[in-house]
Amino acid sequence: MPDPSLVTEGLTIRFGGHVAVNNVSCAFHPGELTVIVGPNGAGKTTYFNLISGQLSPSEGTVRKGGTDLTRMAPSARARHGIGRAFQLTNLFPNLSVLENIRLAVQARSGHGWRMFSNVGRFSTLTQEARHYLEATKLSEKADMLAAELPHGDQRKLEVALLMAMEPDIYMFDEPTAGMSLDHTPDVLDLIAALKQDKTKTVLLVEHKMSVVRALADRIIVLHNGELLADGPPDEVMQSQIVRDVYLGSSGEDAA
Numbered sequence: 023m024p025d026p027s028l029v030t031e032g033l034t035i036r037f038g039g040h041v042a043v044n045n046v047s048c049a050f051h052p053g054e055l056t057v058i059v060g061p062n063g064a065g066k067t068t069y070f071n072l073i074s075g076q077l078s079p080s081e082g083t084v085r086k087g088g089t090d091l092t093r094m095a096p097s098a099r100a101r102h103g104i105g106r107a108f109q110l111t112n113l114f115p116n117l118s119v120l121e122n123i124r125l126a127v128q129a130r131s132g133h134g135w136r137m138f139s140n141v142g143r144f145s146t147l148t149q150e151a152r153h154y155l156e157a158t159k160l161s162e163k164a165d166m167l168a169a170e171l172p173h174g175d176q177r178k179l180e181v182a183l184l185m186a187m188e189p190d191i192y193m194f195d196e197p198t199a200g201m202s203l204d205h206t207p208d209v210l211d212l213i214a215a216l217k218q219d220k221t222k223t224v225l226l227v228e229h230k231m232s233v234v235r236a237l238a239d240r241i242i243v244l245h246n247g248e249l250l251a252d253g254p255p256d257e258v259m260q261s262q263i264v265r266d267v268y269l270g271s272s273g274e275d276a277a
């Protein structure tokens with residue numbers, strides 16, 4: 023097993039008297055896709071917010087490699103390779119699909135708008151953007167405005183934007199939520215492909231058991247903010263405590 027890429031240690035956040043994430047210690051590894059599950063209100067999104075920096079913990083740390091991210095703003099964490107997909111908020115609705123991705127490539131490469139004045143550089147950025155278009159099967163929609171894309175394609179564009187940022191840690195919060203069944207396999211394939219690159223770590227919050235089964239190398243279960251279980255999917259799904267607390271004794275999908 024390679025060294026962990028991301029470690030949370032004793033991560034805790036209180037809102038008033040309520041402990042939303044309680045002493046969660048977990049290490050995530052490159053080449054591994056971990057799905058975080060748990061009942062409504064278990065603390066999954068809050069845990070994600072603590073990792074990506076939307077929230078600062080009351081106690082505990084978030085480290086990536088040798089770097090302590092705990093007190094960094096989300097933008098600084100992004101520069102350190104934490105990439106989180108946010109539904110629609112990263113899209114420029116009135117720019118084309120290609121332009122959206124080109125901006126993400128440009129932002130990652132650290133160059134300002136003035137680089138558009140350099141024709142050679144512009145064409146390199148465009149070429150790179152086309153690579154992500156192809157990877158996400160959006161090439162045919164390159165010239166459509168992001169706002170005009172069907173919902174499923176917008177979700178694919180979000181993945182393309184994230185890929186263009188080249189993070190080491192990919193974070194997805196219910197990536198197929200609200201998506202029609204015909205688009206779902208494409209997005210799942212994209213996420214599954216990310217971990218083929220053994221340098222990438224993928225974290226996913228998910229309710230749908232079909233998605234969990236399709237993607238998870240490892241499942242962690244949060245309950246009342248605490249880490250209830252952590253392990254390979256079969257082991258976790260079959261453990262009695264998880265069945266009692268999360269799945270119900272029948273083991274049926276809670277979603």
Ligand SMILES: Nc1ncnc2c1ncn2[C@@H]1O[C@H](COP(=O)(O)OP(=O)(O)OP(=O)(O)O)[C@@H](O)[C@H]1O
Binds near residue numbers: 037061064065066
């Ligand atoms: N900013 C906040 N202020 C106060 N309480 C909060 C805040 N954010 C989250 N909480 C509370 O923390 C708990 C965990 O919420 P969180 O959204 O992380 O759960 P979740 O597991 O993602 O749930 P769901 O599956 O329903 O999205 C909940 O009780 C929630 O009400």
